[in-house]
Amino acid sequence: MKTLKIKHSYAEKIKKGYPLISKESVLSTDSHITEGALIELYDENGGFLGKGYYGEQNKGIGWVLTKKREESIDANFFLSRLAKAFQERETLFQDAETTAFRLFNGEGDGIGGFTIDYYDGYFLIQWYSKGIYTFKDLIISALDELADYKAVYEKKRFNTAGQYVEDDDFVKGTRGEFPIIVKENGMHFAVYLNDGAMTGVxxxxxxxxxxxxxxxxxxxxxxxxxxxxxxxxxxxxxxxxxxxxxxxxxxxxxxxxxxxxxxxxxxxxxxxxxxxxxxxxxxxxxxxxxxxxxxxxxxxxxxxxxxxxxxxxxxxxxxxxxxxxxxxxxxxxxxxxxxxxxxxxxxxxxxxxxxxxxxxxxxxxxxxxxxxxxxxxxxxxxxxxxxxxxxxxxxx
Structure with a gap:
């Protein structure tokens, strides 16, 4: 666990729930921090602010994940956050007229740096830093525990400007035959999860x-x-x-x-x-x-x-x-x-x-x-x- 000392003005924002760690907010750090390293944040007086991870992306250098000192950032942490997100989208899962929606929205659902979209039985994960990508196995394991699915696809946006990184987007499951046709309020859209940065809608x-x-x-x-x-x-x-x-x-x-x-x-x-x-x-x-x-x-x-x-x-x-x-x-x-x-x-x-x-x-x-x-x-x-x-x- 590495430590970051946060400047006073930024520390006040973090205390109020601001989750993004910006480069300019850091007063001092431990020795070299690698992508995905777990970090503890302290104010200039040594007061504990929170725990998170280090991951460089276009918005900052990491995200605060919890303000509870005793909370571990482990498999149960990821499972609990994803389970809550699933529960809050239950109405959409039950809506026969809409089969495509955002399942997990990064910091809005408690973990900045990645999103998960649902496309009629397929999950699409978008990773915005190499840091969050180091937790991939824990996140996929949480999906395995929470849902039956046809396949998981991913988009890597590791470029610090948020640009798409070309790669095979398939992760696991049964490869889809694209396009798949999803519904949105009864409208139909052809979607591709394996064809570059965007899906079609x-x-x-x-x-x-x-x-x-x-x-x-x-x-x-x-x-x-x-x-x-x-x-x-x-x-x-x-x-x-x-x-x-x-x-x-x-x-x-x-x-x-x-x-x-x-x-x-x-x-x-x-x-x-x-x-x-x-x-x-x-x-x-x-x-x-x-x-x-x-x-x-x-x-x-x-x-x-x-x-x-x-x-x-x-x-x-x-x-x-x-x-x-x-x-x-x-x-x-x-x-x-x-x-x-x-x-x-x-x-x-x-x-x-x-x-x-x-x-x-x-x-x-x-x-x-x-x-x-x-x-x-x-x-x-x-x-x-x-x-x-x-x-x-x-x-x-």
Whole structure:
């Protein structure tokens, strides 16, 4: 067990439940600490703060796991945390209309550095540091004890920037035949657990897709930007949209979006799917005088194409201004970001500034954050990263 001495200002945060150990918070350490080493944290006066593990990732150098000095970080520790998470998702396990959700959400469920998603009998573990990966056998053993499953897959994001590390993603069980078709509120999505960093659907937008389908899509023309595999377009089409247009720069988005339409029994040829830089598409749409009743704006927090670099923290306002130009009067924009660099208050500031600078009035219709399976804790607001605002645009 190694020890870390934590600076006073950071020690106060940890006492209040902040779980992340940042590099700048450490005053002094034992000799060289290896990935996965168990650590004890003390304040500058030698007061015990907690126990955790060392693991470098884009967010910090480790996580506090318990503030109880007598609690061991062992097989029972991992089993108890996973068992609690299983219990809290029992309603989702029983929901026949939804077969894909987040089962374990890192620090929100008590252990920072990894997540587990459930896809209709398959588990997908995402590891965010070599440190947490050293506990892999204990975590897999806990899964073995808690559930019957078809297979376990994994994604390693050991790169300190959180990037995916290429490897065989299969861990144990019976290899799946992909795609597997999962359900989400009755919608169908084709999912791949063995094909690179992403699976085909972002599970944190479950409630937003249902809201679009049930309350905003009927009879509307819909533009889905940064569309990935078209999940929002599927929701809109199933909700009775007159037409959807999906735009994404990645070549794979065409075949992936066609696949998602097809598994839902929808005619993809009745909709537009464009492989195109979204920034160019805005110029193209403005030139052609296109306008839409409903626009979904959910860019990555950071993206780079040949001609553009986009950062949500710096560029979201300007992107929203371009979106407003091709949204009909009384149309709705679903403004969404997964950036943890700012909170909802600042995000609403971007919305207000974009509307002011385009001479547009707006009404906020509703707001969304992470669904209940993406468990978060108040002491770590960065973990509650998703911000979604439905706003109605009124031309002055």
């Amino acid at each position: 972002f599970l944190d937008q479950r409630h937003v897709r249902k809201t679009i389908r049930d309350r905003y899509a009927e009879g509307k023309t819909v533009l889905n930007t940064f569309s990935y595999t078209g999940a929002f377009s599927i929701a809109a089409a199933l909700g009775g949209a007159r037409k959807t247009t999906s735009v994404d720069v990645a070549n794979r988005s065409l075949s992936k979006t066609i696949e998602q339409f097809s598994v839902n029994g929808l005619d993809y040829e009745a909709h537009d799917i464009k492989v195109m830089d979204v920034f160019k598409y805005f110029q193209y749409a403005a030139k052609k005088q296109f306008s839409f009743d409903l626009v979904i704006l959910d860019p990555p927090s950071f993206a780079r194409t040949k001609k553009h670099t986009f950062s949500a923290a710096k560029d979201y306002k300007n992107l929203l201004k371009e979106t407003i130009q091709i949204t009909k009067d009384q149309g709705v924009i679903v403004a969404s970001t997964n950036s943890s660099a700012f909170g909802m208050k600042k995000f609403k500031g971007f919305i207000e500034a974009a509307c002011k600078e385009t001479g547009t009035s707006y009404t906020i219709l509703e707001e969304h954050s992470l669904p209940e399976d993406f468990q978060t804790i108040k002491s770590y607001p960065e973990g509650n990263y998703l911000k979604v605002v439905f706003l109605r645009i009124q031309r002055r």
